[in-house]
Amino acid sequence: MIRFEQVNFSYEDETQILHDVTLQIPNCSTLALLGASGSGKSTLFHVLLGLLKPQSGRVLVDDMDIVPLKERKLTEVRRRMGVVFQDGALFDSLTVGENVSFHMRECMDLSEEEMEARVQEGLDYVGLGHAMDMMPGELSGGMRRRVAVARAMAAFQPAIMLYDEPTSGLDPITADTICDLIRKVSTEECLTSIIITHRLKDAFKVADRVALFKDGRVYYEGTPESLMDSDDEYIQRFVA
Amino acid sequence: MLAAISHQARHTLFEIQYGVHLTLGSVWAVFTDFRRRDVVEQMDILGAGSFGIVALTGLFAGMAMGLQFTVELSVYGAKDYLGKMVTVSIIRELGPVLTALMVAGRVCSGMASELGVMKVGRQVDALKVMGINPVAKLVMPRMLAVLIMLPVLTVLADAVAVVGGYFAGAVVGKLSWSTYWAAVDQGLTVQNLVGGVVKPVVFAWIIGAVGCTSGLLSEGGTRGVGRATTQAVVKASILILISNFIVGFVVLKMLGWA
Numbered sequence: 448m449i450r451f452e453q454v455n456f457s458y459e460d461e462t463q464i465l466h467d468v469t470l471q472i473p474n475c476s477t478l479a480l481l482g483a484s485g486s487g488k489s490t491l492f493h494v495l496l497g498l499l500k501p502q503s504g505r506v507l508v509d510d511m512d513i514v515p516l517k518e519r520k521l522t523e524v525r526r527r528m529g530v531v532f533q534d535g536a537l538f539d540s541l542t543v544g545e546n547v548s549f550h551m552r553e554c555m556d557l558s559e560e561e562m563e564a565r566v567q568e569g570l571d572y573v574g575l576g577h578a579m580d581m582m583p584g585e586l587s588g589g590m591r592r593r594v595a596v597a598r599a600m601a602a603f604q605p606a607i608m609l610y611d612e613p614t615s616g617l618d619p620i621t622a623d624t625i626c627d628l629i630r631k632v633s634t635e636e637c638l639t640s641i642i643i644t645h646r647l648k649d650a651f652k653v654a655d656r657v658a659l660f661k662d663g664r665v666y667y668e669g670t671p672e673s674l675m676d677s678d679d680e681y682i683q684r685f686v687a
Numbered sequence: 688m689l690a691a692i693s694h695q696a697r698h699t700l701f702e703i704q705y706g707v708h709l710t711l712g713s714v715w716a717v718f719t720d721f722r723r724r725d726v727v728e729q730m731d732i733l734g735a736g737s738f739g740i741v742a743l744t745g746l747f748a749g750m751a752m753g754l755q756f757t758v759e760l761s762v763y764g765a766k767d768y769l770g771k772m773v774t775v776s777i778i779r780e781l782g783p784v785l786t787a788l789m790v791a792g793r794v795c796s797g798m799a800s801e802l803g804v805m806k807v808g809r810q811v812d813a814l815k816v817m818g819i820n821p822v823a824k825l826v827m828p829r830m831l832a833v834l835i836m837l838p839v840l841t842v843l844a845d846a847v848a849v850v851g852g853y854f855a856g857a858v859v860g861k862l863s864w865s866t867y868w869a870a871v872d873q874g875l876t877v878q879n880l881v882g883g884v885v886k887p888v889v890f891a892w893i894i895g896a897v898g899c900t901s902g903l904l905s906e907g908g909t910r911g912v913g914r915a916t917t918q919a920v921v922k923a924s925i926l927i928l929i930s931n932f933i934v935g936f937v938v939l940k941m942l943g944w945a
């Protein structure tokens with residue numbers, strides 16, 4: 448379970464980005480975080496990863512507040528998370544295979560064969576078994592995201608998956624493929640997932656609940672269907 | 688206007704602070720999280736690409752010095768001292784400075800752009816999330832690689848330059864190798880050698896710290912990276928020239944002026 452409790456955050460320039468954000472994501476469920484660009488979605492994501500420290504509030508991962516944690520402890524928490532950053536954040540000096548095996552190579556004692564087998568398995572899972580030796584620069588946007596998913600799942604079996612705009616900048620068909628993949632990942636493994644997106648369609652495809660962000664505040668929270676039925680003016684504009 | 692200056696000053700202070708932070712972090716990482724493969728890889732990238740241009744720089748700097756000094760010294764009938772003149776000016780000044788400037792041009796920009804792309808592309812965050820310390824993985828290997836390679840490259844440039852000086856002396860002043868070499872030998876004093884080794888170490892630190900700092904502090908997408916890259920080279924070059932004077936002064940002061 449992930450719980451944000453009254454999280455307030457501002458960057459160094461002191462304009463407040465997150466205002467009293469309170470959200471709860473039960474185990475084995477998927478939350479879609481919707482919102483206009485610049486509304487603070489990625490910022491919340493980085494707070495959850497412990498990359499940014501909120502000025503006040505608590506961020507609970509399985510009942511442990513991660514805000515006061517030091518880097519060492521954070522690493523343990525992060526091992527339970529698989530992260531797909533905006534645009535994938537693949538290491539572009541490494542091949543696709545090396546990207547997927549990167550975490551294992553750095554943190555685990557595995558033989559080359561074992562590692563190769565797991566990389567192959569991971570890439571097959573996202574439908575990119577043939578791309579092992581390609582460089583990230585040679586991949587299309589959709590392929591990069593899929594490799595990022597494979598990388599996020601490769602090393603430790605994550606209990607939590609986080610996706611930052613996995614479908615933005617993709618054509619609708621590729622975006623649907625990514626959504627299907629996310630759906631497959633989270634149902635097969637019973638994962639707790641947060642997916643940031645501004646496509647309503649993604650939310651319907653993958654999410655149990657949605658939260659709509661507006662200017663760093665949770666403007667609406669509920670099921671995707673109830674979001675559609677709302678007669679609030681801003682929501683109407685957002686879903687239109 | 689005043690606000691802009693104070694903002695700039697604060698930013699510069701922050702950069703210096705961050706550079707020191709990266710340096711200390713790298714020293715710490717050498718003992719706690721040493722990554723031999725990354726260090727060797729960086730040394731390879733740095734060395735393999737730099738030997739050629741550094742040797743070429745040394746050769747022509749030495750020949751140019753040899754040419755000018757031969758003509759001037761001949762006026763006083765002192766061209767037998769050519770070797771000493773060339774050696775002193777190369778080892779103390781030109782060798783370290785030119786090598787550092789060449790390496791700064793190649794390596795500082797490379798570090799800044801590589802790390803900048805990793806920063807804005809969130810690859811640095813991806814490392815952190817995987818529990819890998821970016822300073823140990825990215826900064827320490829680069830800093831250590833320059834720290835090892837720059838003195839080596841400087842000695843290479845020095846040696847090539849001294850030989851280059853002889854070519855000029857032989858062609859213009861009909862100097863023999865034994866005369867030239869005897870004078871070179873006189874130039875190889877403790878002061879000169881100490882100064883010649885201390886300088887590259889200081890310059891290497893400047894190149895590593897400026898390159899990594901600029902890269903990791905770059906913001907604002909690919910344009911920000913471009914800006915960080917060019918600024919890194921300019922900053923490093925200026926700092927090299929300033930510290931060259933300071934280190935030269937301190938070494939002479941400590942070891943005597945002669």
Ligand SMILES: Nc1ncnc2c1ncn2[C@@H]1O[C@H](COP(=O)(O)OP(=O)(O)O)[C@@H](O)[C@H]1O
Pocket residue numbers: 458459460464482483484485486487488489490491
């Ligand atoms: N490193 C930063 N420093 C200062 N402000 C930032 C930084 N990153 C993002 N912001 C600001 O925070 C706000 C929210 O950004 P972000 O969380 O990236 O939005 P979203 O992901 O919803 O598009 C924006 O106004 C943005 O300008």
Ligand SMILES: [Mg+2]
Pocket residue numbers: 488489490533611612
């Ligand atoms: Mg974002």
